[in-house]
Amino acid sequence: GFLGIEIHEVTEAEADQTGAEVGEGAYVSKVLAGMPAAEAGLRPGDVVLRVGDTPVHEPDDLIQIVQAAPVGEKVVLTVLRDGERRKIAVEVGRRPSPEALLASAEGGRWWRGMRVVPLSDELREQTGLEAGRQGVFVREVRDGSPAAAAEIVPGMVIDQVGPTKIASVREFAAATAEGKGPVFVHVAGAGIKIIKAPEKDAPDPGGSGENKDRPGGKGAGKKPDDKLKGGSRD
Structure with missing residues (x-):
């Protein structure tokens, strides 16, 4: 346990x-x-x-x-x-994957194929953002994921989800929990990105937890959608 x-x-x-x-x-x-x-x-x-x-x-x-x-x-x-x-x-839970543990240890979160972490002063300086700018930092993006399809890349800063301004990973998690279909996010310096929901019967390449199907479980054995071929899996 x-x-x-x-x-x-x-x-x-x-x-x-x-x-x-x-x-x-x-x-x-x-x-x-x-x-x-x-x-x-x-x-x-x-x-x-x-x-x-x-x-x-x-x-x-x-x-x-x-x-x-x-x-x-x-x-x-x-x-x-x-x-x-x-x-x-x-x-008592099951020990999660090393990736999920890393995200948790950093105070981060996986969602639709991207891992976001708190926006520290050091990261603001690295990305050229002014002091006090709010949002979350995109640390990692999985190939073949909905986030990758929306052209989200590591190093971006997301400061809004739908109509909600966000200043922390907790606020990001709360805002994304409400969205079941396509979700609009605002990226500092890059504008609006639309991140679609994972395909219903395909494993979510980002470990978001929105799709519980895994090989051997419900939905196993079904042919994946072409646009998910080649993407890494949990």
């Missing part, structure tokens, strides 16, 4: 901040965006003390329990947050 967190032993400084004991539990240093722990409400700075009735004395305890848990099972974590114990139910 997989939760999508990074953990380590509780240090003296972290014990002072959280009220935990040094060496007690597993300190959550990072929660990966879009993963089971994030969806359940786990936060960086939480200290996991128990899984169900089983105490967590050290990070390896938590790792072993989660790895042994079946995908789809709900586990109840007892965590210490702001000096108080609380219970958080998390549905």
Whole structure:
């Protein structure tokens, strides 16, 4: 199983901040965006003390329990947050692909064949944008994907989805979640691009998660549309 967190032993400084004991539990240093722990409400700075009735004395305890848990099972974590114990139910997930993990670690998101990440000051400087310009940075585009067909390329900055101005990956995710058909996006310096939805029975080359069909599942064995031939798959 997989939760999508990074953990380590509780240090003296972290014990002072959280009220935990040094060496007690597993300190959550990072929660990966879009993963089971994030969806359940786990936060960086939480200290996991128990899984169900089983105490967590050290990070390896938590790792072993989660790895042994079946995908789809709900586990109840007892965590210490702001000096108080609380219970958080998390549905154990399947470990995602390295690409999905990378996007999550960067705070990024895949959608229709492109991966966008936060627009940092360094990226603004690289792209020649003025300081304070908002949007998301296109880090990667899959060949054969809807984004590639719309002439989206790495290095572009998207600052609007449909009628919605966006300033973060979270806002981008919310705006794109509403669109099921063709979606208009505005690219800084390049104008409007129209990104079509993935073909119904073809795997989405970008790992967007909009099309759940995969080889061996529903839709497997069907001949792909000509325009998707040659494109990389998940």
